[in-house]
Amino acid sequence: MSRFWLEAGVVLLALALAGMAFRALRQPILPAFLLLGLLAQPWTRDSVFVDVLGAVGMLLLLFFMGLEFSVDRLLRDPRGLLRVGVINLAVSLPVGLAAGAALGGDPLGAALLTLGVVPTSTAIVAKSVVELRRSADPETEVALRILVVEDIAVALLLGVVSAAAVGRTVTVGGATRDLLVAGTFLVSSFAGAWLGRSLLERAFRIGHDDLFVLAVGAAVLLGAGAAARVGLSDAIGAFLVGTALGETTHRERAERLLSPLQGLFAALFFFAFGRSVDLAAAWAVAGPALAVAAAAATTKLLVGWWAGARADLGPRGRLHLGLLLVPRGEFSVLAAHLAAASGRERVAAVLAWLVVVLGTLGTLGIEIGPRLLARWFPGRSLPSTGSGTPSA
Amino acid sequence: MQVREHDLPGVGKKFSIVTNDQDRLTVIIHNSGHRELYFFRRGEEYPFMALRLDDAEARQLSAILAGAYFQPPVAESMDIILGQLSIEWLRVEPGSAVAGKSLAESGIREGSGASVLAILRGDEAIANPPPQETIRPGDTLVVIGDREQVQRARRLVRGSGSR
Numbered sequence: 001m002s003r004f005w006l007e008a009g010v011v012l013l014a015l016a017l018a019g020m021a022f023r024a025l026r027q028p029i030l031p032a033f034l035l036l037g038l039l040a041q042p043w044t045r046d047s048v049f050v051d052v053l054g055a056v057g058m059l060l061l062l063f064f065m066g067l068e069f070s071v072d073r074l075l076r077d078p079r080g081l082l083r084v085g086v087i088n089l090a091v092s093l094p095v096g097l098a099a100g101a102a103l104g105g106d107p108l109g110a111a112l113l114t115l116g117v118v119p120t121s122t123a124i125v126a127k128s129v130v131e132l133r134r135s136a137d138p139e140t141e142v143a144l145r146i147l148v149v150e151d152i153a154v155a156l157l158l159g160v161v162s163a164a165a166v167g168r169t170v171t172v173g174g175a176t177r178d179l180l181v182a183g184t185f186l187v188s189s190f191a192g193a194w195l196g197r198s199l200l201e202r203a204f205r206i207g208h209d210d211l212f213v214l215a216v217g218a219a220v221l222l223g224a225g226a227a228a229r230v231g232l233s234d235a236i237g238a239f240l241v242g243t244a245l246g247e248t249t250h251r252e253r254a255e256r257l258l259s260p261l262q263g264l265f266a267a268l269f270f271f272a273f274g275r276s277v278d279l280a281a282a283w284a285v286a287g288p289a290l291a292v293a294a295a296a297a298t299t300k301l302l303v304g305w306w307a308g309a310r311a312d313l314g315p316r317g318r319l320h321l322g323l324l325l326v327p328r329g330e331f332s333v334l335a336a337h338l339a340a341a342s343g344r345e346r347v348a349a350v351l352a353w354l355v356v357v358l359g360t361l362g363t364l365g366i367e368i369g370p371r372l373l374a375r376w377f378p379g380r381s382l383p384s385t386g387s388g389t390p391s392a
Numbered sequence: 393m394q395v396r397e398h399d400l401p402g403v404g405k406k407f408s409i410v411t412n413d414q415d416r417l418t419v420i421i422h423n424s425g426h427r428e429l430y431f432f433r434r435g436e437e438y439p440f441m442a443l444r445l446d447d448a449e450a451r452q453l454s455a456i457l458a459g460a461y462f463q464p465p466v467a468e469s470m471d472i473i474l475g476q477l478s479i480e481w482l483r484v485e486p487g488s489a490v491a492g493k494s495l496a497e498s499g500i501r502e503g504s505g506a507s508v509l510a511i512l513r514g515d516e517a518i519a520n521p522p523p524q525e526t527i528r529p530g531d532t533l534v535v536i537g538d539r540e541q542v543q544r545a546r547r548l549v550r551g552s553g554s555r
Contacts, residue, residue: 068402126402133442136430141398141406150402255423289543317437374438 002242008049012042015267026126026367030329033267034352037274038282044275053270057265058337059238061330063220064172065122069152084146087306092118099292099350103285108349111161116351117296119154121329122147123266124359128366129324130268137323142311146303146325154331155268157240159186162233162338163170170376185230186240193244200283201248213257216245224357235334266330273333274352276340282349289353297358300325316377323369327353327362335345426450479509479536482549486529489551496523504544506537 015033022032044050096117100110127149129140160210163182206212209330220238227237245254282289304322313321337352398406404422411417416432427450430439434534441510445453484491490498500508511518511525512532527533535545 124403130422133428133430133444134426135400135403135420135422136406136439136442138437140403141400144401144403145399252423314437326495 004049004125007044007047008195011040011044011047011050011268011271014177015271019267025205025275027360028127028363030121030124030266031285031356033270034274034333034355034359035270038279038352039274040271041275041279050268050272050275053265053268054275055234056271057272058235058267058334059220059224059269060236060258060262060265062239063242064255064258064260065151065330066239066244067246067255068122069148069155069243069246070107080148084149084307086148088146088303089114089116089153091302092296095197095292095299098295100347103346103350103380105231105344105347106340108161108224109339109344112335112344113292113347113350115154116332116347116354117159117299117328118294118336119150119328119331119363120147120300120325121327121331121359122151123323124327124329125366128327128363132367134366134370136313137317137320139308139313139317139324141308142313143304143321143324146307151331155236156186157185158331158335158338158375159227159232159236159239162236171359175358181230182232185227185232185380189240190243193240193247196202197245197247200244201250204245204248204250209257212250212253216254216258219245221248233334233338235337270333273337273340276337277349278340278345281345282352285346285349286353290357292350293357296328296354297326314377318372319322319373319377323362323365326358328358353375434550476538477536478539478542480542480546481496481512482533482535482546484527484531484533488529488549490527490549491529492526494524494526495521498527498548500529500533500535500545500548503548504535504537505541506535506545507531509536510534 014036018032018036020028028142059336089331093114096114097110099117100107100113103109103113105113112136122144125143129135129144134140160179160182163179165233171282204212206215223237224234225237228234245251301319301322304320304325308318308321311317311321332355333353336355338349339345339351340348393412394410396408397412398408400406400420402423404420404424407419407421409417409419414434416434418430418432420428420430422496422524425447427445429443429445431441431443432439457496473504488498495501495508508518508521510533511521512534513528521523533549535542537545
């Protein structure tokens, strides 16, 4: 037992130190954990601690994303949503497919690669925006709206693809059946969550904080288990539980009570993923991976320019917006995790590179980009007062 | 003053404010409970100054702004928003429909759904006034209810008595 605790303690200590080092360099901390996981591979290969807590971390991360997402918000502007989703996928799909072909992978590998390339890291961007005091900038609002759409679209697509990736079936008929089951499960759980809001509202009306946390924890694990039962990724189950609870008034309480836990578990998830990357594969794909990263950054600059133009931003705002969309993180790691779990080591390695490179450089871009741009583009005069809903 | 509300998913809520003098200010209420105030130079898109407050500081500042410590003599009505509820001070003008009636007769509660918490009359404050208490011109009614209820109460009290 002493070995277990010492090992666990050393892992947490190393994570804390790596995080502090990255903070001192003004970098986001999640890529630090991934990097540490990669470097610490020889010593952590059979650590049960990392296995279990890393898995819980993934579930909690997805649960939190689900909480943030709201069906109301989605239904407010379905057309704008669809437009953002389609444009995003349209520019990223060629990148994913080309990279998939270059790696000589199967269609499913290419699909996972695409889904890993698309999603910007909401966690990194939201944190950077708050820390750099850029919350009031006009493009921040546009960026965060895009991220909400992206998260939900990618979560749903990953949900469906994960059914095929996790499924042991290789035949076309088997894969089709898996996809059908997954689709039915996703749609019915969404409908169920939406219709059963009042039931959930009452079920989670628990006065005692500790009991509330227990009940939420139970819901997350049961959701993950149920999803895994029907052949989906357990992470998607946790995400769905999050969206369901996000529709109730318990959202803020769950966020407040569980967010300290989330920090710990998210670190372990990134660490555990770093540990699972095949190092030989990572070196082998370094070249293509950097090309994918460059292409992935470019696609976001394009999306930013386009979305900024639609939102009536000036050139400076459009470039800022593009920069805000560059960092990749949690969803890319999730896609990579699914790829690794289904034996697609090279896809996982490419996405690990993507997160390390764009997670750090992307954050740097958000920080120094605006300062440079302010020099080249003096601010624009402002006629309008924005387009929010008037509030009494 | 013009206030517009925007969602900042994952961060919080943004309130863009343009004052009657065309000064611009943005208030961000973070999910973490922090508030930020961003000030804009006239005609500029990006803020030039930011102020960050924690929850307690923000409440204290808002109390100062609301006149809790010093109420300038010009204010004749004010309101406080408490989540879904709002408390409003309504002055009863001499021509008001409810002037001269008892609380019960005024029909404020039945008509609007809002409750009268207190009647302020000169230096006197009648907390929890009984239904037979007569509302006099010059009184200030302190009413509580949700936004619509308080609005209906305001219409009842402001309405002229010519019916």
